[in-house]
Amino acid sequence: MPDISTPNLDYNDMVEAWDINDALMGGTLEMRRQGEIYLPKWPNEDPEGYKQRLSVATLLPSYEESIKQNIGRVFAEPTVLSQETPDKIKELAEDIDMEGDRLDVWAQQFFSIAFQYGLAHALVDYPRTDPETVKTRADEQASGSRPYVTMLNPRQVIGWKSKVSGGKVILTDLRVKEVIVVDGDDFGQTKIEQIRHIMPGKVEIYRRNTGNDGSASWAIHEEWETSRSDIPLVTLYTKRTGFMRGSPPLLNLALLNIKHWQSQSEQDNILHVARVPILSVYGLAEGQELTIGSSSAMSFSDKQKQGVEYTEHTGSAIGSGKTSIDDLENQMRQAGAKLLRAENTSTKSVDQTNEERMQENSPLYTMASSLEDALDNILQIMAEWIGESDGGNVDVRTELEVSSQTFDATAALAVQSLRQGGDIRQVDAVRALQALKFIDPDADTEVVIDELNNPSVTLTGNNNGNGQ
Numbered sequence: 235m236p237d238i239s240t241p242n243l244d245y246n247d248m249v250e251a252w253d254i255n256d257a258l259m260g261g262t263l264e265m266r267r268q269g270e271i272y273l274p275k276w277p278n279e280d281p282e283g284y285k286q287r288l289s290v291a292t293l294l295p296s297y298e299e300s301i302k303q304n305i306g307r308v309f310a311e312p313t314v315l316s317q318e319t320p321d322k323i324k325e326l327a328e329d330i331d332m333e334g335d336r337l338d339v340w341a342q343q344f345f346s347i348a349f350q351y352g353l354a355h356a357l358v359d360y361p362r363t364d365p366e367t368v369k370t371r372a373d374e375q376a377s378g379s380r381p382y383v384t385m386l387n388p389r390q391v392i393g394w395k396s397k398v399s400g401g402k403v404i405l406t407d408l409r410v411k412e413v414i415v416v417d418g419d420d421f422g423q424t425k426i427e428q429i430r431h432i433m434p435g436k437v438e439i440y441r442r443n444t445g446n447d448g449s450a451s452w453a454i455h456e457e458w459e460t461s462r463s464d465i466p467l468v469t470l471y472t473k474r475t476g477f478m479r480g481s482p483p484l485l486n487l488a489l490l491n492i493k494h495w496q497s498q499s500e501q502d503n504i505l506h507v508a509r510v511p512i513l514s515v516y517g518l519a520e521g522q523e524l525t526i527g528s529s530s531a532m533s534f535s536d537k538q539k540q541g542v543e544y545t546e547h548t549g550s551a552i553g554s555g556k557t558s559i560d561d562l563e564n565q566m567r568q569a570g571a572k573l574l575r576a577e578n579t580s581t582k583s584v585d586q587t588n589e590e591r592m593q594e595n596s597p598l599y600t601m602a603s604s605l606e607d608a609l610d611n612i613l614q615i616m617a618e619w620i621g622e623s624d625g626g627n628v629d630v631r632t633e634l635e636v637s638s639q640t641f642d643a644t645a646a647l648a649v650q651s652l653r654q655g656g657d658i659r660q661v662d663a664v665r666a667l668q669a670l671k672f673i674d675p676d677a678d679t680e681v682v683i684d685e686l687n688n689p690s691v692t693l694t695g696n697n698n699g700n701g702q
Contacts, residue, residue: 237451237452238409238429238431238440238452239392239411239429239440239442239452240392240393241392241393242392242393242394244476244478244479245391245392245393247479248351248352248388248479248480248481249389251351251352251481251482251485251488252351252388252389252482254482254485254488254489254492255297255350255351255482255485255488257271257272258293258295258297258298258488258491258492259297259298259301259350261293261295261298262291262292262293265291265293265495266288266289266291269288272492272495272496273287273288273291273495273496273499274496287499288499291495291498291499292498293491293495294491294494294495294498296487296490296491296494296567297484297487297488297491300484300487301346301349301350301484304349304484304598305342305345305346305349306633307598307632307633308345308598308601308602308605308630308632308633309338309341309342309345309630309632310631310632310633311631312338313337313338313341313609313628313629313630313631314338314628314629314631315327315337315626315627315628315629316626316627316628316629317677317678317681318624318626318627318678319613319625319626319627320617320622320624320625320626322617322620322622323613323616323617323622323625323626324626326380326381326382326616326620327613329382330382330383331382331383331384331385332380332382337609337628340383340385341605341609341628341630343385344356344385344470344605344608345470345472345601345605347385347387347388348470348471348472348480348601348605349472349483349484349601350482351387351388351389351480351482352388352471352472352473352474352475352480352481352482352483353388353469353470353471353472353473353474353478353479353480354385354386354387354388354469354470355385355386355388355390355391355467355468355469355470356383356384356385356386356467356468356469356470356608356612357383357384357386357410357432357466357467357468358381358382358383358384358466358467358468358612358615358616358619359381359382359383359384359466360379360380360381360382360460360461360619361379361380361382362458363379380620381615381616381619381620383612383616386410388480389411390410390411390412391408391409391410391411391478392409392410392411392429393407393408393409394407394408394409394478395407396477396478403477404464405464405465405467405478406433406434406465407431407432407433407465408431408432408433408465408467409429409430409431409432410429410430410432411427411428411429412427412428412429412430413425413426413427413428414426414428426441427441427442428440428441428442428455429441429452432465432467433465434462434463434464434465435459435460435461435462435463436457436458436459436460437457437458437459437460438454438456438457439454439455439456439457440452440453440454440455441453441455466615468608468611468612468615469608470604470605470608471604472601472604483597483601598632599632602630602632603630605630606627606628606629606630609628609630610625610626610627610628612625613625613626613627613628642670645666645670646667646670646672649663649666649667649670650663660683660686661679661680661683664679664682664683664686665679668682
């Protein structure tokens with residue numbers, strides 16, 4: 235019978251791909267632990283023979299390395315907050331999760347999970363307060379409470395409900411599976427599984443109870459009301475397949491990597507067999523025995539009819555296997571590089587095509603933009619909780635941008651000439667230089683103009699020999 239721990243059907247549809255990701259990210263040892271799931275046993279293969287073959291199988295970590303390399307490309311430089319970000323938000327960003335992680339460090343971990351699974355979740359929360367002593371926002375601030383963000387692996391989000399309101403899909407119900415550690419007596423600790431049921435304005439905690447007959451059931455352990463009329467969950471998609479649904483962006487590479495794991499095992503096995511020649515003896519008389527070794531000799535009466543020889547593998551199957559593995563490795567390289575390629579599926583003018591760089595159309599660049607939006611949404615929710623109207627913006631500088639950044643000196647000189655000739659306004663000149671990246675594109679134009687018109691005064695001593 236379904237209970238609070240029953241996952242959504244959509245959740246179950248995503249688990250198979252996540253299992254593949256987890257196995258490959260676990261490396262050779264995890265793949266060996268998975269056994270026949272990813273390394274099938276051959277028909278009529280001896281159990282001990284399979285166990286031996288599995289124990290020496292090794293994984294080429296192409297999938298894991300591609301994950302790390304692409305994450306590194308997105309975080310070529312530390313993420314930075316815009317100048318308009320309130321000081322209170324900047325302070326919160328220094329410890330965004332109340333576990334000591336800065337926003338840039340936390341964001342890299344957040345993107346890593348989303349890149350592996352196709353999506354990741356962030357729950358913006360606020361510490362529970364005593365309603366008897368904390369009744370106003372001033373009381374909250376005085377108590378030292380502050381909003382923070384909790385990163386959720388998509389495996390934890392087992393259920394959800396939604397509705398369409400104003401043309402937008404709104405999350406109305408969320409179930410999160412958690413494991414907490416409870417301290418016991420004599421320094422002992424116990425892991426307890428619980429489910430956090432979040433609804434607008436209310437949170438329920440369910441824990442599993444075991445009856446006297448050994449049966450287990452879920453019951454409410456505690457519950458409380460919240461001040462929010464929504465569920466403050468932010469979801470980052472790297473490959474969206476629906477609301478709260480995603481698929482690993484490099485799933486094709488993962489499947490090729492598993493195929494390589496299987497082919498490499500077969501290749502290693504055939505090499506092991508082929509490297510050991512088979513000794514053949516012919517022409518022995520009935521009952522005749524031979525002793526073979528470095529200190530023994532053999533006697534035959536007819537060389538044409540009797541003798542000993544070694545039978546060796548021709549090696550043709552080994553060559554074919556090596557070629558197949560080389561082809562697989564090339565396919566994996568191509569699958570891992572597809573995220574850097576432009577996906578031009580729309581009709582564009584010649585001017586648009588010339589102006590847009592390839593990396594700005596690549597899936598990886600789009601993922602980085604989605605990360606910026608997700609981080610902005612997180613900061614906005616935190617800002618609302620502390621009474622700020624704006625949470626600011628986050629700038630994620632990817633390797634695609636950093637490596638391709640060039641300065642068009644000719645265009646900059648043209649802007650300067652037009653400004654000196656009075657043909658364009660100062661604000662237009664500043665905006666043009668921002669577009670050319672001579673001035674920080676994220677800087678407020680009005681602030682830049684004010685700093686140019688009112689430079690800070692620097693006091694320097696006049697060394698005229700009199701100390702004045």
